[in-house]
Amino acid sequence: EAGVTQSPTHLIKTRGQQATLRCSPISGHTSVYWYQQALGLGLQFLLWYDEGEERNRGNFPPRFSGRQFPNYSSELNVNALELEDSALYLCASSLYTGFYTDTQYFGPGTRLTVL
Amino acid sequence: KNEVEQSPQNLTAQEGEFITINCSYSVGISALHWLQQHPGGGIVSLFMLSSGKKKHGRLIATINIQEKHSSLHITASHPRDSAVYICAVREVTGNQFYFGTGTSLTVIP
Numbered sequence: 040e041a042g043v044t045q046s047p048t049h050l051i052k053t054r055g056q057q058a059t060l061r062c063s064p065i066s067g068h069t070s071v072y073w074y075q076q077a078l079g080l081g082l083q084f085l086l087w088y089d090e091g092e093e094r095n096r097g098n099f100p101p102r103f104s105g106r107q108f109p110n111y112s113s114e115l116n117v118n119a120l121e122l123e124d125s126a127l128y129l130c131a132s133s134l135y136t137g138f139y140t141d142t143q144y145f146g147p148g149t150r151l152t153v154l
Numbered sequence: 155k156n157e158v159e160q161s162p163q164n165l166t167a168q169e170g171e172f173i174t175i176n177c178s179y180s181v182g183i184s185a186l187h188w189l190q191q192h193p194g195g196g197i198v199s200l201f202m203l204s205s206g207k208k209k210h211g212r213l214i215a216t217i218n219i220q221e222k223h224s225s226l227h228i229t230a231s232h233p234r235d236s237a238v239y240i241c242a243v244r245e246v247t248g249n250q251f252y253f254g255t256g257t258s259l260t261v262i263p
Contacts, residue, residue, distance in 0.1 A: 075194070080255075081256060084251040095250065118228075127194070129197060142187075143187070145189075147196055
């Protein structure tokens with residue numbers, strides 16, 4: 040069974056540009072989570088999508104947005120890129136079984152560099 | 155303020171040693187996760203706990219909900235265990251996730 044896939048692996052942009060990152064969840068998983076891991080910092084929760092809807096977002100400005108498609112794949116868009124947006128962006132997927140139990144399976148990440 | 159605190163930040167052990175990594179959290183949670191991140195970024199979910207204890211091979215994870223504390227133990231450590239171990243909690247509302255800054259483990263042969 041294929042795991043979570045992300046594309047591209049690496050992305051280099053300049054300040055002010057827009058970046059689009061993509062994630063394909065494990066087949067059958069309806070929830071997709073996005074996380075940011077900046078150099079020297081821990082993981083931070085960005086966004087959670089389930090069944091096509093944004094369920095919650097972390098403490099990030101509105102220029103971080105995304106969507107989930109009918110096939111449950113997801114896109115993360117970062118507008119007006121800033122240097123501090125340089126980070127590893129990780130996607131994870133899970134079966135949303137309710138309140139308590141959803142083990143998340145992580146993709147390999149997209150490394151975004153903003154010059 | 156950090157909702158999740160891990161200790162130690164860095165840990166070096168000799169092969170074969172018993173290792174403990176601790177995690178304390180300050181919010182009400184529905185679940186606690188232990189993650190393993192290898193150099194290069196790949197993350198593997200090791201355990202998800204809401205109570206008690208879980209064991210998988212040489213790894214054991216425990217959680218004390220009343221004390222808001224969890225531990226990850228590695229028995230008979232091996233160099234391939236070298237990685238960053240991250241504690242993460244899902245807030246009881248179900249909608250927010252908080253992460254510790256990770257414990258960097260190096261196991262020396």
